[in-house]
Amino acid sequence: MADYIDKMANYEEIFWINPDFVPPAEEPQNTEKIVDIDDAEARLARFAPFIRRMFPEVEDGIIESPLTALKSNEDGRFFLKQDSHLPISGSIKARGGIYEVLKLAETLAVEAGLLHWNPDTGEHDDYAKLGDPEMKEFFSKYKVAVGSTGNLGLSIGIISAAIGFEVTVHMSADARQWKKDMLRSKGVTVVEYPDDYEAAVAQGRREAQADPTCHFVDDENSLDLFAGYSVAGRRLKKQLDALGVTVDEEHRMYVYLPCGVGGAPGGVAYGIRETFGEGVYCFFAEPTHAPCMALGLISGKLNSIAVGDIGIDGKTEADGLAVGRPSGLVAKAMQTRLSGCFTVDDAKLYPYLAGLKDSTGIFIEPSACAAFEGLKYICDGAFAPAPDEKSIHVIWATGGNMVPEEEKIAYYERGKK
Numbered sequence: 001m002a003d004y005i006d007k008m009a010n011y012e013e014i015f016w017i018n019p020d021f022v023p024p025a026e027e028p029q030n031t032e033k034i035v036d037i038d039d040a041e042a043r044l045a046r047f048a049p050f051i052r053r054m055f056p057e058v059e060d061g062i063i064e065s066p067l068t069a070l071k072s073n074e075d076g077r078f079f080l081k082q083d084s085h086l087p088i089s090g091s092i093k094a095r096g097g098i099y100e101v102l103k104l105a106e107t108l109a110v111e112a113g114l115l116h117w118n119p120d121t122g123e124h125d126d127y128a129k130l131g132d133p134e135m136k137e138f139f140s141k142y143k144v145a146v147g148s149t150g151n152l153g154l155s156i157g158i159i160s161a162a163i164g165f166e167v168t169v170h171m172s173a174d175a176r177q178w179k180k181d182m183l184r185s186k187g188v189t190v191v192e193y194p195d196d197y198e199a200a201v202a203q204g205r206r207e208a209q210a211d212p213t214c215h216f217v218d219d220e221n222s223l224d225l226f227a228g229y230s231v232a233g234r235r236l237k238k239q240l241d242a243l244g245v246t247v248d249e250e251h252r253m254y255v256y257l258p259c260g261v262g263g264a265p266g267g268v269a270y271g272i273r274e275t276f277g278e279g280v281y282c283f284f285a286e287p288t289h290a291p292c293m294a295l296g297l298i299s300g301k302l303n304s305i306a307v308g309d310i311g312i313d314g315k316t317e318a319d320g321l322a323v324g325r326p327s328g329l330v331a332k333a334m335q336t337r338l339s340g341c342f343t344v345d346d347a348k349l350y351p352y353l354a355g356l357k358d359s360t361g362i363f364i365e366p367s368a369c370a371a372f373e374g375l376k377y378i379c380d381g382a383f384a385p386a387p388d389e390k391s392i393h394v395i396w397a398t399g400g401n402m403v404p405e406e407e408k409i410a411y412y413e414r415g416k417k
């Protein structure tokens with residue numbers, strides 16, 4: 001353990017295998033479910049007519065991303081899960097962030113008697129009515145606030161504005177200017193902080209707590225966010241089934257997920273494990289300058305340790321991953337469920353970005369590129385069981401489609417140098 005922490009303190013890359021991983025079959029029978037994935041999936045289905053009404057580009061009202069085959073070799077088949085191209089907000093945050101705000105809208109409207117949904121019988125109104133002007137008027141009495149490095153703010157801002165909530169996004173210094181500009185153009189209040197993400201979240205939380213009409217989306221502790229992300233496991237299974245791809249102990253699946261505070265990759269990893277069971281191995285990718293989840297898990301201190309405690313700065317080009325302290329909820333959940341963590345030097349992100357663009361035409365943002373680094377370790381046999389030609393690899397591309405064209409070109413050119 002000291003070895004890994006020394007390396008992290010020197011900004012060196014690590015690949016760590018979780019010694020406390022418990023295979024699903026060995027999980028104690030009485031292990032409590034963290035969230036109810038069926039409930040979350042059903043809620044998203046109820047909202048499909050509303051999503052279709054407000055965002056006609058989402059034809060079936062289900063916010064989902066393509067699973068794209070990249071290549072095959074003796075290590076198996078490689079897929080890119082393009083959450084970079086999720087509708088509405090172009091990042092993985094369109095899963096958890098949108099889910100939490102929809103759930104809030106449902107709860108408020110049902111309590112006020114403006115929407116009928118009977119959880120016992122499953123009976124409900126057509127949720128498209130939530131887009132009526134009277135409903136927007138009703139929702140405008142309520143506020144939503146969130147602290148974010150950027151993409152969560154985009155998701156929460158866009159969906160809250162569509163529903164009619166008054167929304168404030170507290171953004172850390174790492175957030176890109178275009179993300180702030182885009183939110184302001186949609187009528188979202190953006191408060192900027194000179195400090196890091198943790199400070200932005202703390203301030204947002206304080207302001208929201210002082211106001212009973214304000215709902216704070218708590219990226220560090222929210223079970224609703226986690227539930228929204230967890231539905232991804234079901235969706236991935238449907239996509240693999242449609243391709244005739246089996247996942248089990250014989251046909252293993254390795255999943256590579258970029259990690260910031262941990263909510264998104266944690267929820268997705270949880271949902272994948274619950275959906276597929278045996279034969280699935282999830283790994284988190286973090287920048288060498290902000291390996292908060294690796295540090296929390298390796299030290300065993302979870303969220304009671306931050307990267308600053310080992311003297312590192314938390315500053316990274318991977319803006320979506322610029323987080324110094326992991327979510328306690330997620331760190332705890334991952335202690336026995338995650339297969340491992342690896343860290344990536346920022347300098348590698350842009351060449352990965354340009355390489356993917358050249359080989360497939362697909363653009364993903366620097367944060368999302370961290371996932372690629374995991375292939376090196378797994379395909380070189382650093383982990384057992386090692387992959388073979390029956391395996392599949394899923395590289396979770398967490399964001400990129402909303403990046404303005406000039407920025408895309410600048411990132412690409414940097415990668416070509």
Ligand SMILES: *Cc1c(COP(=O)(O)O)cnc(C)c1O
Nearest residue numbers: 151260261262263264320398399
């Ligand atoms: C938010 C984000 C992540 C990580 O999600 P966390 O919930 O912060 O761990 C990864 N990649 C991108 C592009 C993101 O926006």
